Amino acid sequence: MVRSERVIFGLSGAVMALFLVGLLVLATGFGVDVPGCVTEMKPFEQDTLFQTGDRRWELHVVARMWAYQMPAVELPAGSELDIYLTSGDVVHGFHIDRTNVNLMAVPGAVTYARVRFSEPGEYPIVCHEYCGIGHQQMVGVIRIVQ
Numbered sequence: 001m002v003r004s005e006r007v008i009f010g011l012s013g014a015v016m017a018l019f020l021v022g023l024l025v026l027a028t029g030f031g032v033d034v035p036g037c038v039t040e041m042k043p044f045e046q047d048t049l050f051q052t053g054d055r056r057w058e059l060h061v062v063a064r065m066w067a068y069q070m071p072a073v074e075l076p077a078g079s080e081l082d083i084y085l086t087s088g089d090v091v092h093g094f095h096i097d098r099t100n101v102n103l104m105a106v107p108g109a110v111t112y113a114r115v116r117f118s119e120p121g122e123y124p125i126v127c128h129e130y131c132g133i134g135h136q137q138m139v140g141v142i143r144i145v146q
């Protein structure tokens with residue numbers, strides 16, 4: 001092994017160790033977690049939006065070919081939204097633009113994400129899983145007002 005190979009192997013190992021330490025710090029110190037399914041909630045058929053606290057809301061969305069069944073969502077800036085998502089037919093995606101929300105809608109399961117909307121504006125929602133011939137129509141929006 002030549003010297004340059006040893007340097008590259010050493011740097012690669014250092015970068016992997018750095019990523020591993022960063023992952024452990026995020027997971028233990030900041031509660032950052034890999035998204036998963038909500039096991040204590042059964043898949044629902046009805047979309048709802050209700051307030052659970054001061055500037056805190058809960059949204060239930062049912063994805064079906066080729067629309068999101070969800071009420072009109074217009075919340076004040078600074079709101080925190082708990083999103084529960086399921087699918088009535090096939091696997092769909094649920095990405096809220098300008099946020100880190102990126103969920104999959106899986107039939108028979110519920111997925112969850114929490115997001116805080118600090119800035120007013122429109123936050124488009126798009127399906128990011130090809131779900132059939134009308135996939136490109138599968139959009140929504142969350143409106144945040146002052």
Ligand SMILES: [Cu+2]
Nearest residue numbers: 127129131135
């Ligand atoms: Cu789709």
